[in-house]
Amino acid sequence: MAFSEYRPLNEKSLIEYIKAEPSLSSKLGNSLDDIKIKEVGDGNLNFVFIVVGPAGSCVIKQALPYVRCIGESWPMTKERAYFEALALREHGRLSPEHVPEVYHFDHAMSLIGMRYLEPPHIILRKGLTAGIEYPLLAEHMSEYMARTLYFTSLLYRSTTEHKRAVAECCGNVELCRLTEQVVFSDPYKVSQYNHWTSPYLDRDAEAVRQDNALKLEVAELKSKFCERAQALIHGDLHTGSVMVTHESTQVIDPEFAFYGPMGFDIGAFLGNLILAFFAQDGHADQVNDRKTYKEWILRTIEETWNLFHKKFIALWDEHKDGSGEAYLPAIYNNPRRIVGVAHVEDFNQSRMLANEQIVSSRLLK
Amino acid sequence: MAFSEYRPLNEKSLIEYIKAEPSLSSKLGNSLDDIKIKEVGDGNLNFVFIVVGPAGSCVIKQALPYVRCIGESWPMTKERAYFEALALREHGRLSPEHVPEVYHFDHAMSLIGMRYLEPPHIILRKGLTAGIEYPLLAEHMSEYMARTLYFTSLLYRSTTEHKRAVAECCGNVELCRLTEQVVFSDPYKVSQYNHWTSPYLDRDAEAVRQDNALKLEVAELKSKFCERAQALIHGDLHTGSVMVTHESTQVIDPEFAFYGPMGFDIGAFLGNLILAFFAQDGHADQVNDRKTYKEWILRTIEETWNLFHKKFIALWDEHKDGSGEAYLPAIYNNPRRIVGVAHVEDFNQSRMLANEQIVSSRLLK
Ligand SMILES: Nc1ncnc2c1ncn2[C@@H]1O[C@H](COP(=O)(O)OP(=O)(O)O)[C@@H](O)[C@H]1O
Ligand SMILES: Nc1ncnc2c1ncn2[C@@H]1O[C@H](COP(=O)(O)OP(=O)(O)O)[C@@H](O)[C@H]1O
Ligand SMILES: [Mg+2]
Ligand SMILES: [Mg+2]
Ligand SMILES: [Mg+2]
Ligand SMILES: [Mg+2]
Ligand SMILES: [Mg+2]
Incomplete structure (x- = not known):
């Protein structure tokens, strides 16, 4: 498969990634033409992309092998994405109304696809x-x-x-x-x-x-x-x-x-x-x-x-x-x-x- | 190998086992002729064999897949031998004067070979x-x-x-x-x-x-x-x-x-x-x-x-x-x-x- 090894995605490669993942493209109604992608990672650690199309949306979060707000000088395992997905799913099962649904998890890519918490959130x-x-x-x-x-x-x-x-x-x-x-x-x-x-x-x-x-x-x-x-x-x-x-x-x-x-x-x-x-x-x-x-x-x-x-x-x-x-x-x-x-x-x-x-x-x- | 799968040993099969294990037979000075074996498991859970020969000795402890003093009606994982060996080694490294030395551990057999704490112990x-x-x-x-x-x-x-x-x-x-x-x-x-x-x-x-x-x-x-x-x-x-x-x-x-x-x-x-x-x-x-x-x-x-x-x-x-x-x-x-x-x-x-x-x-x- 095209993405079987870790590589950090950007706005462009993300579209290819979504196309190849039915669990994600289906959330966008399988129409990936007029899609808009915005990186909003205001957090300290990871990249977060908001993906919105005419027929649906999702959020893609990817971990990097370092602390984003400090830089590569502070390495930090990207395995954290695994535990984030585990907790989102477990807590989501227990309290579904207060945790965004996980659509997809890719261990090799340290990547989570989840529900977009649309505005006014x-x-x-x-x-x-x-x-x-x-x-x-x-x-x-x-x-x-x-x-x-x-x-x-x-x-x-x-x-x-x-x-x-x-x-x-x-x-x-x-x-x-x-x-x-x-x-x-x-x-x-x-x-x-x-x-x-x-x-x-x-x-x-x-x-x-x-x-x-x-x-x-x-x-x-x-x-x-x-x-x-x-x-x-x-x-x-x-x-x-x-x-x-x-x-x-x-x-x-x-x-x-x-x-x-x-x-x-x-x-x-x-x-x-x-x-x-x-x-x-x-x-x-x-x-x-x-x-x-x-x-x-x-x-x-x-x-x-x-x-x-x-x-x-x-x-x-x-x-x-x-x-x-x-x-x-x-x-x-x-x-x-x-x-x-x-x-x-x-x-x-x-x-x-x-x-x-x-x-x-x-x-x- | 003859003992690659779990089976409970008795006085007789134990001799064969020791013969095939250099780490044990060497402790008996490699002379296995006049060896004496006695099962002394007064404990609640396991079999303990004392093995004494003219040129050396050891103790063999083997876990059974149940609680010995209750019987097969109370199953108990024989994996406990793994943790016993782990703790004997770790505690033995930290306090060697107060823990018997482990000579041998056989995971498949749930079997530990260790120093015989000779009388008057x-x-x-x-x-x-x-x-x-x-x-x-x-x-x-x-x-x-x-x-x-x-x-x-x-x-x-x-x-x-x-x-x-x-x-x-x-x-x-x-x-x-x-x-x-x-x-x-x-x-x-x-x-x-x-x-x-x-x-x-x-x-x-x-x-x-x-x-x-x-x-x-x-x-x-x-x-x-x-x-x-x-x-x-x-x-x-x-x-x-x-x-x-x-x-x-x-x-x-x-x-x-x-x-x-x-x-x-x-x-x-x-x-x-x-x-x-x-x-x-x-x-x-x-x-x-x-x-x-x-x-x-x-x-x-x-x-x-x-x-x-x-x-x-x-x-x-x-x-x-x-x-x-x-x-x-x-x-x-x-x-x-x-x-x-x-x-x-x-x-x-x-x-x-x-x-x-x-x-x-x-x-x-
Ligand atoms: N499911 C989502 N829906 C909408 N916005 C999100 C979602 N997940 C994250 N965000 C936005 O991305 C920002 C960073 O996400 P966060 O998971 O906190 O990343 P980090 O681990 O880097 O702090 C959030 O503050 C929020 O603005
Ligand atoms: N290394 C040893 N040297 C001498 N005797 C031992 C040794 N290990 C065990 N024994 C004897 O075997 C008995 C049972 O051993 P133990 O490890 O306590 O088994 P259990 O887990 O079944 O309680 C002990 O009470 C002791 O008399
Ligand atoms: Mg955050
Ligand atoms: Mg975070
Ligand atoms: Mg005991
Ligand atoms: Mg015991
Ligand atoms: Mg207290």
């Missing part, structure tokens, strides 16, 4: 900057997190299924290492990849580097991140990995997916909302002081957590006699109480991770 | 029943645990090495499931495999089944056992997995090895010493009231923990600028303090596991 981070309220955001994100995390955990699965899946996802170690570095290590030391608003935040950055109590907490969290295979987490669930309209919420870009602590996803999302809250003062002007909007963000944070908690426990209740092996119902016959305690610990972890995300996002551009 | 559990003091036990076991656990953890290793090893050991899931069942589940419910001294302990067994606070603790520990890939643990470190003389301490039988919480090994060993302590009154007679011996056991428990703690931290100090990624020295520049906190948590976990072992060992024969 925009990246949530941009919507938050623009001051737009999304009334269903908390409902949707809590649904997505509760279902993807519950059903890939040992509360639902047998250890046989779990260990098989954990072993496979150990393969995504390079991406895990990137998180270990940029989230759990670099912010707490002098590193060439740290950026902050200098000189205004110089003292804050220095204070973080000197804060032994904080570093101790973070060391504990880093260990959990590296060691605790709790559920198939997204691994990069900031507000730049969510696309939204008033009616729709779609989670993209799970290339950092692996079996890790649930709190890492929950904390990343809530932490990014907290960051968005603090950023509002910078967007305020005479027409809009953003006061009402800040209240909406706070409400959304609270509702996301409360709904997540409610939905997660409802799933647990619903499946309590199932194959999940972490808490056998025949033994642990007091589920409410257990849930109560488990909840407190998860919440602490989420809260710490939220704090942690604030610190690191403030230091990392 | 006996199983520690028997020595404890006989009331024999082992003055070097705490020193040796703390050394073994500190080195095997430290060097296979993220305090020493990079996450790249760690995740590769974790993934491989996920394959030992059937043995992990056996522990999950007999240590973390069965003792807390009515199960056909539970045994206790009836009717004397009937009320104790019932009390365990009703103790919600205990079951909640155990649920938390079970989650850690299933999820936390902290170090390559032995997985079955009771006093029946240790062979001793006055001068020598040897750890055998790591077929349950996988990446799990360090506390599981430490707690299993200390918990079994506590059990031995309580069992002494049953062995007391008019000649020996076992009082001094009970004090020796208590001292050994304390010393094992204190020496483990000291040695583990010494290893950490020694390698603090190495490749270990859990606590980067450049960041967490206050190691003493971190160690202090980490220690408290590990200790709690060990203590809980020790308690837990007592409960389950009391209920499981």
Whole structure:
């Protein structure tokens, strides 16, 4: 076949590629004449092409063997596309309304074909900057997190299924290492990849580097991140990995997916909302002081957590006699109480991770 | 080759097998005429043959595709021999004085050839029943645990090495499931495999089944056992997995090895010493009231923990600028303090596991 070996595509070779792939050309209604292709990879890592024709559309995402925003000097395995496709499919199966459908995956090419999230979908981070309220955001994100995390955990699965899946996802170690570095290590030391608003935040950055109590907490969290295979987490669930309209919420870009602590996803999302809250003062002007909007963000944070908690426990209740092996119902016959305690610990972890995300996002551009 | 497919060996076919294996026959000085073979598998799972000739000796351990002490009605993968060989080699590399050397491993046959721990080596559990003091036990076991656990953890290793090893050991899931069942589940419910001294302990067994606070603790520990890939643990470190003389301490039988919480090994060993302590009154007679011996056991428990703690931290100090990624020295520049906190948590976990072992060992024969 023409594309049996890896090569990075461009607007032109992409058309040839789509022509040769029925699973993709069928999505464009097999009419590839008036097709428009636009590379929109505003992300840090990969190429993303939007492909729109008169009879259909799709998005093609291809991984490169390095970190795009840094360049070839920072190599990064293109195998990440495999784990992104795996997570899109698994999370999509569990929460189909909030994950774009995967049409096609080409391992050799590190290439994913998926549903085009057509306008007015925009990246949530941009919507938050623009001051737009999304009334269903908390409902949707809590649904997505509760279902993807519950059903890939040992509360639902047998250890046989779990260990098989954990072993496979150990393969995504390079991406895990990137998180270990940029989230759990670099912010707490002098590193060439740290950026902050200098000189205004110089003292804050220095204070973080000197804060032994904080570093101790973070060391504990880093260990959990590296060691605790709790559920198939997204691994990069900031507000730049969510696309939204008033009616729709779609989670993209799970290339950092692996079996890790649930709190890492929950904390990343809530932490990014907290960051968005603090950023509002910078967007305020005479027409809009953003006061009402800040209240909406706070409400959304609270509702996301409360709904997540409610939905997660409802799933647990619903499946309590199932194959999940972490808490056998025949033994642990007091589920409410257990849930109560488990909840407190998860919440602490989420809260710490939220704090942690604030610190690191403030230091990392 | 004659033995390229699995078949269980007996005293006779074993001789043929050894003849065909230079790595084994050389250990017997290549003189296989006056050889004596004795099957001594007093264990629950496998066949163990002691092979002694005029010019040398070895032990051959072969896994069967079921649980030996139950019979073919409880199938159990013979792949466990692979993980036993892996752990014997890895732990042997790290603590060569306390692990018998592996001479030979045959994957297809699920067969390990290793050093014969010649008399006066006996199983520690028997020595404890006989009331024999082992003055070097705490020193040796703390050394073994500190080195095997430290060097296979993220305090020493990079996450790249760690995740590769974790993934491989996920394959030992059937043995992990056996522990999950007999240590973390069965003792807390009515199960056909539970045994206790009836009717004397009937009320104790019932009390365990009703103790919600205990079951909640155990649920938390079970989650850690299933999820936390902290170090390559032995997985079955009771006093029946240790062979001793006055001068020598040897750890055998790591077929349950996988990446799990360090506390599981430490707690299993200390918990079994506590059990031995309580069992002494049953062995007391008019000649020996076992009082001094009970004090020796208590001292050994304390010393094992204190020496483990000291040695583990010494290893950490020694390698603090190495490749270990859990606590980067450049960041967490206050190691003493971190160690202090980490220690408290590990200790709690060990203590809980020790308690837990007592409960389950009391209920499981
Ligand atoms: N399925 C999609 N539909 C529409 N736009 C998309 C889709 N996937 C990605 N994009 C656009 O491409 C950008 C980069 O995609 P992303 O998956 O986040 O790549 P990266 O891994 O490089 O960050 C997104 O911010 C979004 O604007
Ligand atoms: N290397 C050895 N040297 C001497 N005796 C051994 C050796 N390995 C095992 N044994 C004897 O065989 C018994 C069973 O071995 P073990 O490895 O514990 O098997 P199992 O996995 O079936 O419990 C031990 O209790 C011990 O008496
Ligand atoms: Mg992205
Ligand atoms: Mg990405
Ligand atoms: Mg044994
Ligand atoms: Mg055994
Ligand atoms: Mg804890």
